[in-house]
Amino acid sequence: MEFNVIYVIVAREFKKFIRERSRLFSAIARPLLWLFIVGAGLSRLVPSDTGVSYTQFIFPGILGMTILFSSIFSSISIIWDKEFGFMKEILVAPVSRLSIVVGKALSGTIVSTIQAAIILALFPLLGFNLSVVQIIAVILICAFTSFSISAFGIVLATFYESYESFSVIMNFIVMPMFFLSGAMYPVKLLPEILRICAKINPLTYGIDAMKHVIFRFETGPMSPDFLFIVDAAVIILTSVIFVLIASRAFERKG
């Protein structure tokens, strides 16, 4: 692995992220809509559980959503790079495919974690009282989850050649991943088939880990669905697997 390569890939993405204000704005607008409109509306329908309102319940899920969209978007930019030729510049360079994939996944991680941290900063508005330790723990979970989802996005991007496929990915992969992640409703309450789908979704475990840290209660319908150790193991394992699959795919094409 070449650190100069990882560094420059991340630097490029970060520079572009800072330049495109509209990208940051829309990335933050979406979770706010869900939190304060969908959440506020539904909390009239869903009774609070163990003192947690519905809007509070979906807070970890909305952080997960922020990560999901921005990580996938960052990785899907590989398709743009292919379309506009820039990928060739990277592929003919004397660098290992693993460095390219790790660099790209870290780009998604940093950009997503920044956005998630901005949303997390709203916690007082939602009636939470989080300690510094809790805040740091949530940010760390966001970073690890972002890495896994970004790596997954890179695997997706290796299958597609043109940006027309973007809407396919959004509608058939990203949206289902969001709805079946325990973000809007607990996984334990889902019908059997959907529960299985949620269990193979890496985002589910990232959101579940955040629920552990933010809520600190272990029973009731709104409680976390899995053990924290399981969440952590799945996130790390899927990160490694996706990175390896993506490097293999790049190797084959390169």
Place this chain on the structure above:
Amino acid sequence: MSIIKVENLVKRFGDITAVNDVSFEVEEGTIFGFLGPNGAGKTTTINILCTLLAPTSGRAFIAGHDCIKESAEVRKAIGIVFQDTTLDKDLTARENLIFHAYLYNVAKDKMQQRVDDVLRFVDLYNRKDDLVKKFSGGMKRRLEVARGMIHWPRVLFLDEPTLGLDPQSRTNLWEFIAELPEKNKVTIFMTTHYMEEAEVCDRIAIIDNGKIIAMGTPDELKKAVGGDVIYIKTTDNASAKNEIERLFKFNVSEKENEIYMTCGMGDTCIPEIINTIGEKVISVRLQRPTLNDVFLKLTGKTIREETSSGDDIKDFVRAYRKRH
């Protein structure tokens, strides 16, 4: 010393043979041109040499390294300007070059200096902090050449470098390319389907349907199709014709008030002829064979006629690669 060595290279895409038993060598410090219509196999050959594509059979070496087995070594030794732009348009000129310098592990203490140097070399230093999307086609190409040079490559590949440029930028770019080998100690491997542009090459391989059909210096190739043609207009064509035939044993013909003849070295023949029939001469012109004549003679078609079927092959190859 040969810096590029290609032996019996073959590349098939399904039923289509894009490169068919191609062999050649390129001397260090020269400009070598691959000339042929679209779809002749030029880009496929470049992609194999650049380690982006594995050949079906045959071998290729750059600076002594095997393009298939030692791809990392080969990649370090080459710079490439692809047919389509491969710049990041949302970054500045300088940022694009810095990105490249990092990828090629240029030492940090030399990086800034090197980037500034190549920017000055392509005359873009005063635009270094502008986003690439504001650049014209010619500027983008120059920036790509600069980028290809950053890591001191031993071979620079230029795949149709003037495609889509206006005539003036094209001329500028060629003047610039012609100076590259001497100023930067680099060997150039370029492809083009513009005959006039191949004139800057030290050696040319003419490629058609995946096969090399002729190879040599531009002059050698032109000589092979026959020599120069001299056209003379005189006050008395008939007697001038007789005199030249008698003295020089040329086969002289007459057309549209001019007599004309083919001879090996037109520029030395003209003074001799004028010395003998000087007082009758009204005008003289010399026509040299062009690389177009060479291509026409070798393939029976001009290079432009091929364009449409060449694009068909390109589409086919693209579709094939998508499927596999």
